[in-house]
Amino acid sequence: MNYPRYPEYKPSGVEWLGEVPAHWAELRLKNVASIRVSNVDKKSVEGQEPVRLCNYVDVYYHDQITPDLEFMEATATTQQIEKFALKKGDVLITKDSETPDDIAVPSFVSSDLNGVVCGYHLALIRPQAAVVEGAYLARSLAALGVRDQFHSSANGITRFGLSFSDISGASVLVPPLDEQHAIAAFLDRETARIDALVAKKQRLIELFAEKRTALISQAVTKGLNPGAPMKDSGVEWLGEIPAHWEARKFSREVHIAEGQVDPEAEPYASMLLVAPNHIESATGRLLAQETAAEQGAESGKYLCRSGEVIYSKIRPALAKVALAPEDCLCSADMYPLDGRPRFENRYLYWLLLSREFTAWSVLESDRVAMPKINRETLSELRLPVPPLDEQRHITGYLERETTKVDQMVEKVQEAVERIQEYRTSLITSAVTGKIDVRSFARQREDA
Numbered sequence: 001m002n003y004p005r006y007p008e009y010k011p012s013g014v015e016w017l018g019e020v021p022a023h024w025a026e027l028r029l030k031n032v033a034s035i036r037v038s039n040v041d042k043k044s045v046e047g048q049e050p051v052r053l054c055n056y057v058d059v060y061y062h063d064q065i066t067p068d069l070e071f072m073e074a075t076a077t078t079q080q081i082e083k084f085a086l087k088k089g090d091v092l093i094t095k096d097s098e099t100p101d102d103i104a105v106p107s108f109v110s111s112d113l114n115g116v117v118c119g120y121h122l123a124l125i126r127p128q129a130a131v132v133e134g135a136y137l138a139r140s141l142a143a144l145g146v147r148d149q150f151h152s153s154a155n156g157i158t159r160f161g162l163s164f165s166d167i168s169g170a171s172v173l174v175p176p177l178d179e180q181h182a183i184a185a186f187l188d189r190e191t192a193r194i195d196a197l198v199a200k201k202q203r204l205i206e207l208f209a210e211k212r213t214a215l216i217s218q219a220v221t222k223g224l225n226p227g228a229p230m231k232d233s234g235v236e237w238l239g240e241i242p243a244h245w246e247a248r249k250f251s252r253e254v255h256i257a258e259g260q261v262d263p264e265a266e267p268y269a270s271m272l273l274v275a276p277n278h279i280e281s282a283t284g285r286l287l288a289q290e291t292a293a294e295q296g297a298e299s300g301k302y303l304c305r306s307g308e309v310i311y312s313k314i315r316p317a318l319a320k321v322a323l324a325p326e327d328c329l330c331s332a333d334m335y336p337l338d339g340r341p342r343f344e345n346r347y348l349y350w351l352l353l354s355r356e357f358t359a360w361s362v363l364e365s366d367r368v369a370m371p372k373i374n375r376e377t378l379s380e381l382r383l384p385v386p387p388l389d390e391q392r393h394i395t396g397y398l399e400r401e402t403t404k405v406d407q408m409v410e411k412v413q414e415a416v417e418r419i420q421e422y423r424t425s426l427i428t429s430a431v432t433g434k435i436d437v438r439s440f441a442r443q444r445e446d447a
Contacts, residue, residue: 003435014171016145021433024175029125030168032132036124037095037164038084040076040117048075053119059092059107063138063191067111076117084118089134091125092118093141096154096161103160104150104167108138123167132172136180136431139187140172143428173432183430186437194423201416205409212405213282217355219394220347221384235382237360245386251379253343257308257336260300263292263329272328273297274304276312279320283406284353286322292329301329304336309349311335314372316361321352335378343383347391350398351383 009019012026020026029035042053052071062069065086076084086092090109097103118124127134140146149170154160175183221238222230229243238247261268273292280287292301304310304324312320314333323345330336339345351357360381365371386394429435 003429003437003440006433006436009433012173016148017171017173017432020173021175021436024173024433026171027174028168029170029172032172032174033091033125033127033137035164035168036083036118036126037167038118038120038122038124040074040080040084041120042072042074044073044075048077049081050074050115051076051081052113052116054086054092054113054116054122055119056094056097056121059094059122060102060105062107064108064110065092065113065116067113071116072119074119081117084124086113086116086118086124087126088112089127089129090118091127091134091138091141093123093125093150093167095121095123095167096156096159097121098159100151100154100160103154103162104141104147106138106141108135110135123162125167131177132174133177133180133184135184135188136175137172139184139427140431142424143431144424145428145432146170146172175433179438182438186440187427187430190426191423194419194426198416198419201412201419205412205416208405208409208412209282212402213353213355215401215405216350216353216398219398220351220354221356223386223390224394224397233382233384235384237356237363238382238384239356241384242386245384247382248385249379250381250383253340253383253385254348255338255340256375256378257302257304257338259302260332261303261329263297263299263301268301268303268329269293269297272326273301273330274310274322274324274328274334275331276314276318276320276333279310279312279322282319282353282358284321284323284349286325289325297329300332302332302334302336304328304330305338307345309337309339309345309352311337311352313374313378314370316358316365316371316373319353319358321349323349333372335375342388343385344388344391344395346395346399347386350395 006021008022010022012018012020014026040053051074053074054065055072058065058069058071086109088109088111092107092109094102094105127137150162150166153166154162221241223242230240231243233239233241233247235247241247263269263273269292271292272289273295278286278288306324306326308324310322310324310330312334337348339348361373364377365373430437
């Protein structure tokens with residue numbers, strides 16, 4: 001939709017703002033709000049008052065802080081409660097993070113919250129009610145340009161943070177109060193509509209993921225011929241398998257690597273090092289590729305040969321499985337697996353991504369304190385073993401079919417990114433006066 005512009009503009013004197021509506025003011029944040037950097041941590045200390053804590057993730061993942069959020073139980077001193085108790089109309093921002101892009105993410109406190117205080121890693125911004133409305137200010141702090149001030153001010157190397165002066169010195173645009181209200185109401189309605197569309201797209205992505213998993217599970221446990229005679233495998237997690245398949249012990253079909261190498265010594269330091277965090281959950285995709293030296297690896301690692309299967313033994317519910325793209329190293333939290341002559345590595349890879357194997361691994365890992373699959377348990381597992389040519393046929397089929405699903409997911413994800421970019425652009429245009437939404441807001445109210 002094309003929105004009108006304001007009838008008259010003036011130079012803002014700020015390069016990133018350009019021209020702004022003639023009747024708007026450009027002010028420092030410290031001139032329109034009080035700013036308090038929280039020191040309330042997550043610990044519960046005897047003798048302090050019990051509170052509910054609004055934490056970093058509550059702000060990062062929510063545009064608004066509302067009573068229905070599940071706040072953490074903690075304690076605080078009387079002075080901290082007086083200083084950091086949340087009130088309706090407050091604005092919270094993330095004060096520090098591992099990347100500058102996650103700095104100064106805002107959230108608006110839209111309701112009174114008894115007993116909830118602002119936690120560590122956050123700053124509490126309390127607007128002067130006679131000058132600026134919290135709902136508008138929160139939207140303003142989310143705008144491109146305004147937000148970029150904080151990103152450029154953030155200091156750090158591995159963790160980035162904002163000082164009190166960084167926050168208080170930021171520039172914000174301040175329209176008249178009635179106009180702030182109109183802009184905030186307009187953005188609430190439009191972003192709700194956009195967010196509903198994004199939610200539908202995200203649900204579609206979830207359905208594609210379910211379809212992908214179902215394809216894999218059906219192919220590696222039941223085969224590709226729906227009319228094939230079946231038999232009881234004798235394996236609880238597996239159920240029935242095609243009558244011409246076998247169920248054999250893992251250790252007879254797959255070699256689990258033993259012995260570790262020093263990642264600080266060559267040639268290992270220059271080799272790719274795969275860790276669980278480098279693998280996307282349930283898809284087998286490598287998200288990052290870094291050498292052992294680039295990661296500063298020190299403790300022993302396993303050596304993996306190109307084409308071997310790498311399986312994360314910790315937190316098996318995440319289904320972290322990958323094929324080694326080249327001769328490389330893997331974390332000691334992972335197993336390098338190599339199929340013996342009658343067992344294809346690519347078939348093993350898909351089998352370990354199946355719903356049935358993941359369910360078995362979760363059940364087994366729940367029996368120990370730290371969720372993981374130990375070597376002995378994995379060695380005793382019985383696997384479905386189709387004839388070798390059928391294994392190859394199954395892997396070829398899955399590579400083709402999952403690629404189709406992945407391409408559809410990619411298109412939906414691209415659409416979500418475009419929608420999110422439009423959302424940010426709309427907020428920015430409204431709070432920097434590039435569009436005039438007053439008449440649009442009144443039309444909606446009259447309707």
